[in-house]
Amino acid sequence: MVIHIVKSGDTLYKISNFYGVPIEKLVLDNQISTPNKLTIGQNIVIDVDKINYTVKNGDTLYKISKMFDIPLSDIIESNPEITNPNALNVGQVVVIPLPNKEFGNIEVNGYAIANINEQVLNQTLPYLTYLAIFSYQAKDDGNMSLLYETNLIEKARAKNVAPLMVVTNIGGSGGFDSDVAHSILTNELAQTTLINNILNTLSTKNYYGVDIDFEYIYPYDKESYIQFLKRLNTELKKNNYYLSVAVAPKYRENQTGLLYEAHDYKQIGEIADRVIIMTYEWGYMYGPPMAISPYDQVEQVLTYAVTAIPSNKILMGMPNYAYDWTYPYSPNNPATTLTNVNAVNLAIEKGATIYFDKTAKAPYFNYVDNLNKKHIVWFDNAESTYERLKLVDKFKLAGVSYWTINNFFNQNWLVLNSMFNIKKIEN
DSSP: OEEEEOOTTOOHHHHHHHHTOOHHHHHHHTTOSOTTOOOTTOEEEEOOSEEEEEOOTTOOHHHHHHHHTOOHHHHHHHOTTOSOTTOOOTTOEEEEEOOOSTTOEEEEEEEEETTOOHHHHHHHGGGOSEEEEEEEEBOTTSOBOOOOOHHHHHHHHHTTOEEEEEEEOBOTTSSBOHHHHHHHHTOHHHHHHHHHHHHHHHHHTTOSEEEEEOOSOOGGGHHHHHHHHHHHHHHHHHTTOEEEEEEOOOSSTTOOSTTTTTOOHHHHHHHOSEEEEOOOOSSOTTSOSOOSSOHHHHHHHHHHHHHHSOGGGEEEEEEOOEEEEESSOOTTSOOEEEOHHHHHHHHHHHTOOOEEETTTTEEEEEEEOTTSOEEEEEOOOHHHHHHHHHHHHHTTOSEEEEEOOSSOOHHHHHHHHHHOEEOOOOO
């Protein structure tokens, strides 16, 4: 795989000729809706395991190795007929081998809202280890909302993907509710009811396990939450069910704030089979414009996390969306949500240059709308995906978790699939 960054004067025709890949494949792989129009900074994934490069005047194998960022020794090994690396003939074809699956095996979790488009689900399942279906909403008394997701479970099982039941403390207003969590965590009967409801649903619907996503828990309920997770896990393990727990992205154990304080990394890491760290939403809808999942911040969170949680239990959160902010920023004027594909389409429509922030390792662009208002859009592309996925190898994590898979972003899956082998369950 190669990530080509569009330069001034690039066209799909030129890119196709340079890499020897049909235009039709480039269009399909990169979900390109305007094949005759690209924008500077746009990423084009070249999904091949080798490139047949035609030598031009002045080329040497050394220059070619630098051009493709491939070790000279790898190129020489792939072209045994070349006896003098410094004497190439114009028009000669040189095979450029590309690295593949260089980082080993990982697990991939994808959160899916239950109304996910069937085609999107089918396209995504080959890349998943777990499908976390969002969500059963726990109530004060331990009962749960209804969810109609049997077809998702069946499709996941058919593709050797483990379906996970997601249980949240989302309240009637649609947001995570601290009071709902408090009612359950401080009432033994409510806990028992909830655990029994979880076990019954796991059994009757053929789930593989459960993901607990309780957020904005009151700090004084921290220990009650741990005791609940212990109780739940004890019952789960009697029936060989899996438990994952979603936690906020913390830089240190004593980090203050309602989102963070009740998520005890060390104790949760001892209980759960996997811990999903939600390493996104630095840039968020009501906040100031910035990268949604900045590399430097994610790295800082993981640096702490692996000191408290076994690294082989951690799934790093990956966002699958973009935000478009209007200037001047105001929390009363929230950002709008885009897909990553539509973010690029918007940049092309507006003739905007896409830039890459070297600290956040994330792309962004600016444009002016029809009302003469300035905008900035932060999103993910193949390059930012590749950079952040390298953290999985750096910290020797179990894998990654996507929020959400309801929109298909093929560049992400091409990049991930070129770097890692994706683990599957056995039915």
